[in-house]
Amino acid sequence: MDPTRTSRERTVRGLYDAYLQGRKDIAAEMLTEDFTFSSPRDDHIDRTRYFDRCWPEPVPFRDMEIEYLEIVDDEAVVRYRAEKHDGGAFRNMEVLHFRGDRIASVDVYFGRNE
Template sequence: MSSLETVRCDTVRRLFTAYVAQHPDTVAPMLAPDFTFSSPRDDHIDRQRYFEHCWPKEKVFRDIHIEHLVPDGDDVIVSYRAEKMDGNSFRNVELIRFAGDRIAEVNVYFGRNV
């Protein structure tokens, strides 16, 4: 793995850690100015809408366990199991595209409840 791929994988780990801890201020500098986020519920929303719409206002997640983290060129593919505070959990896959060392785009593919 190249040093840039290592940096990108570390950034993805920090992104998920900040999400669980509810620290959007930690994530903002990780994102490119023209960052977009897409999921089955969101279509290329910008960074402002991402923080307003996708970051929980109250603690929802107990933990997120990264199961696969694969760098591929400008992309990092991550699969994870998210444990919610209510005891439920689910798996998702995300394709995270980078511009240099900053996250330019996140595409979330919803998985199933486990």
């Protein structure tokens, strides 16, 4: 297996694990300094706003299961199912763009609630 792909897969999985643990410090090490985040609610926000808006405390999810992960060149496509502490769940798709071994941007496409 391609060592770059393996390293990037570990980074992607590590980012979602850090999110579940509320570990911004771990996630910050995975992101470039000029990281941007986009979603239907956010248009290329920077790292600081990303952590402020997208990493609430306490962590709202009890589990996030990666159902699909494909990495091609500098891009990873992820579909995951997130379960909330209140029992609700939803699926999202995300596209993560790498620069070297760090994540330079994330684009989120919201899924439906279950």
